[in-house]
Amino acid sequence: MLSSIKRFLIGRPLKSTELGEQKLNKTKALAILSSDALSSVAYGPEQILIVLITVSAAAFWYSLPIALGVLFLLAALILSYRQIIFAYPHGGGAYVVSKQNLGENPGLVAGGSLLVDYILTVAVSVSAGTDAITSAFPALHEHNVLIASVLIVFITLLNLRGITESASILAYPVYLFVLALFILIGVGLYHIFTGHVPADLHSPVGTPVAGISLFLLLRAFASGSSALTGVEAISNAIPNFKSPAPKNAAATLMAMGLLLALLFSGIVFLAYYYGITPTEKETVVSQIASETFGRNFMYYFIQVTTAMILVLAANTGYSAFPLLAYSLAKDKYIARMFTMRGDRLGYSNGIIFLGITSILLIVAFRGQTEQLIPLYAVGVFIPFTLSQTGMLVKWIREKPNGWQVKLTINAIGALISFLVMMTFFITKFAQVWPVLIFLPLLVFLFHRIKRHYDAVGDQLRITTCEPALPIEGNVIIVPVAGITHVVENSLNYAKSLNADQIIAVYVAFEREQERTFEEKWKKWQPDIRLVTLHSYYRSIIHPLTKFIDTVQHKAEDSNYRVTVLIPQFIPKKSWHNILHNQSSLLIRAFLLYRRNVIVTTVPYHLKQ
Structure with missing residues (x-):
């Protein structure tokens, strides 16, 4: 039944030879791969205005020169990541660039x-989209967490079906x-140039403003730069492209940069010219659409598509996270x-992990993830800065043809990314300080995992590990709970192994019960030794494991091995398991970490 449900939700398994068909x-x-970056047009310009309104609407x-600064940074990032795509065509993006050029820890x-x-991308995007939905239907507002969780499950299942199917x-x-946004910008500009929009709605460029400062302008610039989140996703996901992958990825990156620049600058200009003031009740894009079209079909078309893109921005995380996780796991x-591919040839473990952690984040913050946006933005500019700096080191070290131009592009990108990152830390420290704690902890965890894998490799490698001692004999212990076909099946199997000794172990809670069972056993299996253990505290596990440890210590001295055969009956229907004690599972779990004790389950399948 489970396989049928899986087939219905995810689709038929694909052959490994069909991997090429799963390319984009x-x-x-x-x-x-651009949904995250493009969706930021819905809130990036608004973030600039929210900072500026603290001085005055004048x-x-x-916002216009700040937008130019954001576009300049966008151009530097696009050109830089284009260079990364060709320099590192197998993907990995900022991680690979930083690790190879700056060292292990920066990577x-x-x-x-x-x-x-990417986890924050999913949580923040889906929460924002859910807010847009519940704003249209206020009765659903109290179900924000449930709606957001259902949306994440839907997107997760869609991605488990394969990247081409989800992309389609x-x-x-x-x-x-x-x-929708191009229509909005086009019609808005037409209204402006034809004089339908009064020129007195906004303050003229160059108007002196009391209280303005460089610090506040940098803060507005940093907030507006949140529109650049997701720019790096294409460089991480190069393996998802059809051949020639680097060329197609670079062309896609340039197209994304052009679209983002046009949409971002268009919304900023319309917001300025219309004199839009950000409010808690209505977004800047909603106000622009309302001023341009009124509350007609086009207004609702823009609102619906905006809500959809905010939800689907999460899909950039689903495209890039599994590939980045693959690089780190490799x-x-x-x-x-x-590193494992699923039935549909995607890295399904990464997809499922991303979905689960995003839902946990939404539940933890009760769907109110707006406070995560600064954390989300600074988390992008750290790898931006490291990757650009890594490319600087690469060009200086290798000096390929035209390296001076490439060096200049990366130097500008690195400098601006660093300034934006520091501005976030300075102006929004109260919201981004967790980065200074969880990033070092994460790096420490990475090192511990690497150390574990290296130690396991050393111990398993035949050329380095200690030679295995010869096994001179075998003692089989069979825990028994009664005189049944299940026990009989296990004992017959034990006899077929030609062991040196077979010991049946029975744990009794009452003395009378112990004597009764011993008498029955002598009549039923007189040739197999029975050991009865009395449990004072009604525990099977403790006396049994203590006895096994005693036998194992004695057997170790003579190079014998102890094998524990655990009888287990298997019900015909899986749901019947909940009606029975799972003693065999508990015994197996407790014995699993005992040295030199071999644990084997002997199943007995019930027919009805």
């Missing part, structure tokens, strides 16, 4: 930052959002399970 073309890749004209800081950031479905809302810094 540029059209689908642009939608699925300061809104500063782990970049990788850890991005792993956490999710591409439509992304392109509808882009179309280098033994996180669990090896992240």
